[in-house]
Amino acid sequence: MVSLDRFDTFKAVVEAGSLTAAADLLGQTRAVVSFTIKRLEAELGVTLLTRNTRQLALTEAGERFYVRCLSMLEAAQLAIDEARGEHTGLKGTLRVTTTVEYALASVVPALEVFGALHPDLTVHLSTSSTHADLISERFDVALRLGRILDSSHRAVQLSTFEILPVASPGFVRTQPPIDSVRALEHTPWLAHGRVGELNVTERSTGAVRPYAPDPDKVRLKADHASVLRAFALSGQGVAILPDWLIDDDLRSGRLVHVLPQWQFTPQGVYALYPDTRHLPLKVRAFIDFMKNREAGSGRNVS
Known part of the structure; x- marks a missing residue:
């Protein structure tokens, strides 16, 4: 009988695209994989x-075998997870990827509790400003913020949060009054590389209009929200940042909420996982845990 370990190696080679890349993912030498x-x-x-x-x-x-191989590995892993989970708890490795900001704000504290509940499960947390490929990089779950544009994966919404235009008090004092959306659009601003088109809603009337900041007013563009926060704190411009990232800055007065009578399009926190027939027990347990934790934090949950 052919070993399932060989199936897993074959799957890794196909998805990584080379023997060397598969060896790196599996922690083996290229010669062993070959x-x-x-x-x-x-x-x-x-x-x-x-x-x-x-x-x-x-x-x-090979193409026909790969399709069957995926199904067999998923079914085998599900059977193993369920058998272990019934008596000994979750085991193995859970690979999670997200942004460094969300990891520090929410995932690291959550994993402290989740790890205590499942001491035999090892969690590999990877942080990046770019979206990892779940299949080729062999991640079980991606926690992504904003709007989901990738339809090739399954997604569970964990919560929603607000994004707020903020700036330092010193910067605001140097600008003409920011008393309308149009005035905000023509104020020097700090752009996030992965935030797309946004709408703003007037809180008192419900009126909605697109937000179109002047591209000539961009002072800095970055992929890390923490970098934009640092530049906002230093008085470089207006940054649109997650409320959970800047709560302490707003309470202390280091940053001020600009144009608070208007609300930007709320953003979501999503758990993405590969579109497989059988969802591994460790993935289901982690997603359920994160959703319940977000609900308990007071954030909106869909």
Whole structure:
């Protein structure tokens, strides 16, 4: 009988695109991965991959086997997770990716509690300002903020939060009165590289209009909200930042909420996971835990 470990190696090679990349993901040498694939092909009696110096490609038999391989690995992992979970709790490794800001504000404190509930489960937390590829980088869950544009994964909304235009008191004093959306649009601002189009709603009337800041007024563009916060604190312009990131700054007066009578489009916190037939128990447990924790924090939950 062919070992499931060889199936997992084959899956890693296909998704990583090379023997070397798969070896890095699996924590093995390239020679071991290559030997495993050769043994698998010998046991099956078919060629699964064609190789040259530049790339790997699936044969027709390899494509068919890969589809079946995914289904078998998912079913096997689900059976293992459920059997272990019933008697000994969650085990193995849960790979999670999110932004560094959200990790520090919410995920790290949550994992302290989640880890105590599941001491035999190892969590690998990766932080980045860019969106990791869940499949090729073998992540179980991505916690993403904003709006979900990628329809190739399943998504669960954990909560919503507000984004607020903020600036330092010193910066506000140097500007003409910011007393309308139009005035805000023409104020020097600090742009986030991954925030798309936004609307603003007048809180008193419910009137909605698009927000179109003057591109000539951009003083800085960055992919990290924490970088924009630092520049806002130093008086460089208006930044639109998550409320959970700047609560302490607003309470202390280091930043002020500009134009508070208007509300920007609320943003969501989502848990994304690969679109698989069987959701692993460790993933389901983590998502449920995070959603319940967000609800308990007082944030809106859909």
